[in-house]
Ligand SMILES: *[C@@H]1O[C@H](CO)[C@@H](O)[C@H](O)[C@H]1NC(C)=O
Ligand SMILES: *[C@@H]1O[C@H](CO)[C@@H](O)[C@H](O)[C@H]1NC(C)=O
Ligand SMILES: *[C@@H]1O[C@H](CO)[C@@H](O)[C@H](O)[C@H]1NC(C)=O
Ligand SMILES: *[C@@H]1O[C@H](CO)[C@@H](O)[C@H](O)[C@H]1NC(C)=O
């Protein structure tokens with residue numbers, strides 16, 4: 061295809077998709093002129109452009125006011141992003157609304173928890189909100205009282221018993237059962253920190269609990285003691301509360317699988333995947349009062365935290381019989397509109413190939429870390445890319461799409477609805493999705509998760525980013541990569557850093573797990589072994605916390621922006637897409653070996669075989685090798701048709717692992733290799749469709765086993781088929 065034909069092709073694309081008349085004009089100008097801009101080192105230009113103080117200013121603005129999804133501030137920030145993207149020089153910016161079911165507390169009357177004495181009088185009442193401690197914005201009347209979104213019941217819920225269930229996981233209930241404690245009809249008090257709160261509530265509900273109280277123990281979240289806390293450090297003060305959703309699904313609860321657009325059919329709220337019991341978060345000062353009032357057996361040593369109480373398990377109260385625990389709940393679901401802001405910089409040679417970068421915008425309160433640290437970085441990245449266009453007339457080879465998602469906190473809603481709406485186009489044209497949620501949750505090391513195909517571009521890019529930590533530089537680690545591999549070496553490949561598997565904690569989920577668009581997630585993290593940074597989802601996620609405690613000078617923010625920008629630039633500009641075929645083959649090989657190691661004997665004893673799966677993985681490795689040694693090695697980069705054909709194969713490879721029918725018992729997840737674990741939505745493992753089945757086999761009844769093994773055998777054959785088909789897609793001929 062010559063340039064002229066390409067131009068016509070592009071014009072057709074624009075007309076049919078209705079995106080970008082402007083680009084056609086730009087093209088015409090460029091060609092008439094015949095004087096391409098002087099060759100510039102776009103890597104260096106972009107890197108130099110990225111400014112820590114600009115990120116600081118963006119963050120200051122974004123975190124100056126609460127911006128909960130579905131509120132006026134959600135729309136205001138969506139429009140502020142639109143105006144900024146526009147000012148940066150992006151070609152087209154749109155604000156996309158979705159009408160969805162969210163959940164809110166009563167703004168003037170907080171939810172309360174009461175300890176009632178034998179006369180029914182309140183001996184203790186929780187405050188229901190967090191006290192402003194330091195920054196003026198903490199006093200905003202727009203700050204919502206403490207709540208967990210989609211809490212299941214309004215009104216007064218009362219119980220004779222309160223049971224301490226530690227982290228509220230299956231093994232914790234097993235222990236309670238072993239000491240004769242049944243939580244049926246009880247309210248349970250669970251600790252944050254070991255799994256996604258939606259799973260804590262789901263299990264409590266299955267166990268028959270009447271309600272759930274969640275708190276963060278100082279042993280996890282105030283490790284320097286209760287006096288060394290915010291605003292002097294990043295640790296959690298006693299009345300701080302982690303808000304958060306307890307919805308286990310993804311996307312708008314009322315429009316599963318389909319976009320929440322005007323024509324959408326909405327299911328009944330009672331049919332949605334929402335909890336039916338009430339949930340309320342409380343501060344650890346308050347949890348302490350409740351725990352001190354409890355009697356019953358002492359909790360095991362491991363379960364005891366740092367509160368001034370022996371940690372009795374309950375369910376009774378030590379002050380006598382007739383004492384009760386009561387929740388007064390006003391959290392209610394509500395139909396509202398949330399917004400995505402989508403900005404596009406059109407590509408020059410392949411405008412119909414998209415590299416997408418995304419971050420959510422909504423926060424529980426001020427959200428300086430989650431997610432505004434990421435939003436500030438994205439704004440700065442957009443400004444840098446836009447400046448290259450405005451100053452030099454530069455455009456990337458492919459199109460760059462900036463996505464600011466709404467209502468992520470409630471269940472990845474903005475990104476899911478958008479992906480559902482554009483599923484076919486994205487499936488055909490999206491090259492990769494690069495997510496940053498919290499850009500800086502610590503300053504210890506880069507922490508990366510991502511698809512194996514992204515391995516090379518991710519790692520190679522991190523080798524080009526200057527280390528923001530001067531002590532590390534002085535120790536001989538000049539790049540972000542050096543500290544990353546030093547702090548988190550991959551056990552099997554020590555010259556590589558460990559790259560996590562994408563679970564379901566953020567907006568890459570719909571791209572990776574539903575569409576099979578290879579994705580990565582970037583953040584700087586902390587050293588401590590805790591489930592989240594201490595002030596996660598509290599009122600105290602402020603600009604002060606980042607600017608004066610966690611990232612003085614915003615140098616870690618700048619490093620994240622530089623890395624994010626470079627990964628995007630590489631994917632936008634490389635003539636041949638930099639997909640890491642070798643690493644995918646190695647990854648699959650190690651996964652099947654791990655499964656054989658762990659379940660091999662069990663499989664064999666039940667006449668299930670890994671033979672086909674292993675053979676398929678071997679075939680995949682052969683196919684990727686052949687593709688690299690012959691197809692890629694012989695590629696003439698001036699043969700535009702050949703380049704395009706090969707890039708299509710590379711771009712589509714991840715899609716070949718997507719089963720439109722979904723995983724066994726989980727039709728909402730389609731990627732057969734990667735899926736969030738079914739017992740903890742935050743984490744993920746490879747082939748969890750298979751491993752979940754293997755973990756569950758025989759847990760119900762013996763009579764179920766033949767059926768369960770039949771399902772395992774069927775899924776094994778599906779896996780082998782998809783891995784084989786993925787390898788075959790690298791051939792030219794059917
Ligand atoms: C974007 O900016 C241009 C001028 O720079 C203006 O004409 C246009 O209306 C703006 N668009 C939006 C959506 O603000
Ligand atoms: C919140 O509570 C106040 C006081 O009880 C009441 O007047 C108001 O209607 C409630 N708001 C909502 C949205 O339910
Ligand atoms: C709560 O009850 C305990 C035990 O009876 C008592 O010591 C304490 O003073 C009571 N507190 C309040 C505020 O009534
Ligand atoms: C890094 O973060 C810790 C809190 O985790 C903080 O004490 C320290 O001052 C931070 N370092 C820099 C350079 O910001």
Ligand SMILES: *[C@@H]1O[C@H](CO)[C@@H](O)[C@H](O)[C@H]1NC(C)=O
Nearest residue numbers: 645646647649650653681682
């Ligand atoms: C896969 O693993 C086997 C050993 O388990 C090894 O012999 C083979 O080279 C590996 N193949 C790839 C592509 O890593």
Ligand SMILES: *[C@@H]1O[C@H](CO)[C@@H](O)[C@H](O)[C@H]1NC(C)=O
Nearest residue numbers: 230739752755756757758759
């Ligand atoms: C099934 O039971 C085993 C041991 O009895 C346990 O380790 C596992 O977690 C259970 N799995 C599920 C999904 O309940």
Ligand SMILES: [Zn+2]
Nearest residue numbers: 430431497498
């Ligand atoms: Zn977030």
